Amino acid sequence: MAAGSAPPRVLNVNVGVLGHIDSGKTALARALSTTGSTAAFDRAPQSRARGITLDLGFSCLRTALPPQLGPGPGELQFTLVDCPGHASLIRTIIGGAQIIDLMMLVIDVTKGMQTQSAECLVIGQIACQKMVVVLNKIDLLPEAKRQSAIEKMTKKMQKTLENTKFCGCPIVAVAAKPGGPEAPESENPLGVSELIEVLKSQAYLPSRDPSGHFLMAVDHCFSIKGQGTVMTGTILSGSVSLGDNVEIPALKVMDDYSVIGRSLFKKETNIQIFVGLKVKLSTGEEGIIDGGFGQSGKFKIRIPGGLKPETKMLLSAASKKKSKAGKGDANKEDESSKNDSAQPVTITLLFKRYVFDTQKKMIQS
Structure with a gap:
């Protein structure tokens, strides 16, 4: 050239x-x-x-x-x-x-x-x-x-x-x-x-709009040893150049009417089968399973009546405790989990499955 x-x-x-x-x-x-x-x-x-x-x-x-x-x-x-x-x-x-x-x-x-x-x-x-x-x-x-x-x-x-x-x-x-x-x-x-x-x-020229604020939907996220976390995605608007700083907004995974559950299902479980079933928190609130998060085993629970203030405090305390434990503090986190429950709010799902149900649905009693 x-x-x-x-x-x-x-x-x-x-x-x-x-x-x-x-x-x-x-x-x-x-x-x-x-x-x-x-x-x-x-x-x-x-x-x-x-x-x-x-x-x-x-x-x-x-x-x-x-x-x-x-x-x-x-x-x-x-x-x-x-x-x-x-x-x-x-x-x-x-x-x-x-x-x-x-x-x-x-x-x-x-x-x-x-x-x-x-x-x-x-x-x-x-x-x-x-x-x-x-x-x-x-x-x-x-x-x-x-x-x-x-x-x-x-x-x-x-x-x-x-x-x-x-x-x-x-x-x-x-x-x-x-x-x-x-x-x-x-x-x-x-x-x-x-x-x-x-x-x-x-092949054709897709419509791309470089105007407006830079907004990218993250399609894939992975880590490279010695480099850190890499995110790839699709730019929805705006443009970015080499050396530019970008802001990664934090997602709020819990509000007054929803919580994220874990450890109730295996990662390979098809959570869609359980969508719509009622669950009960150990703090007394009743909720409904809304859906899962890919193959992680985590799932969203909707609480129609809203969370109690004391429940929100328990969940916030557990979240802060988990975020403070770094990679080098794994042993300390394990030891503290034995003495003080790392997940103070538990979830109960009660259902019965009819043996002769041709649609093999999960039926609650």
């Missing part, structure tokens, strides 16, 4: 990778990406242990700027948002869908539309304007019948989409990881270059 000349512009388009669990979304993101973030490709130990995507993954693909995005030198960056496919992680999927401009619906070509495929399609119709269907795992089809099977599945998908906003959208057949997860890395993916060209043809 000549001295004094402006750097080539980089236009960014957020592409969501959505689909049913085990359809090969993460393998596709890996095959497409030129750069992976610290949150890409299921690097979290929990994801590796369970063999599924548990959180949003971020990576990017940089390619030449297509003609429809304007003349002049520049690059097009596709930021790939790899969303989980498991039904219990639907809130995380919705969180990812809120920030995408273009959606890739990944379909296992040997299975077609599945339950979460349909759910992702509904989310896509709300969240974005354009979609590309990716028929993945074509390497599992017998080579002699591969082309006819792809054509048959393509017609099925076209029929499925004909009454949606994505009617007539591109459908591309690929094998992101031929041979499956255990196959050697030397195996080259099939159809990925064709998919990139289709993505380029569907």
Whole structure:
């Protein structure tokens, strides 16, 4: 680049990778990406242990700027948002869908539309304007019948989409990881270059408003050893430059009519089953379970009659005690917990489950 000349512009388009669990979304993101973030490709130990995507993954693909995005030198960056496919992680999927401009619906070509495929399609119709269907795992089809099977599945998908906003959208057949997860890395993916060209043809300039105060919704938060906490997100308004100071507002997790509960459910519990059930605090107030917070096991309780002043004092004291205990005071915190309860207000949930209830609902007595 000549001295004094402006750097080539980089236009960014957020592409969501959505689909049913085990359809090969993460393998596709890996095959497409030129750069992976610290949150890409299921690097979290929990994801590796369970063999599924548990959180949003971020990576990017940089390619030449297509003609429809304007003349002049520049690059097009596709930021790939790899969303989980498991039904219990639907809130995380919705969180990812809120920030995408273009959606890739990944379909296992040997299975077609599945339950979460349909759910992702509904989310896509709300969240974005354009979609590309990716028929993945074509390497599992017998080579002699591969082309006819792809054509048959393509017609099925076209029929499925004909009454949606994505009617007539591109459908591309690929094998992101031929041979499956255990196959050697030397195996080259099939159809990925064709998919990139289709993505380029569907790319458009999203509407971004740089005016107003800087406001960013946090989409992902993680820590890097030796560096600290990193937050990534979507800028809703305004702009920010390198070296600027930003304010991170503190959220008030408790008011006069709600509290946050913990340790009543396991982290993997689907708290939606318990929404609407009545609970009772050890201080006498009665409440209703409003919902959970992702996969943390925590949940919100609404107190219609409001909290008693003495209950608020107990909860405030417990919160202050917890915040004062730093990482180096873990042993002191454990010792003090034995002598003085670290959670003075307990929650009681009483219910009975009818054995022959066909809907398997939680029924309170």
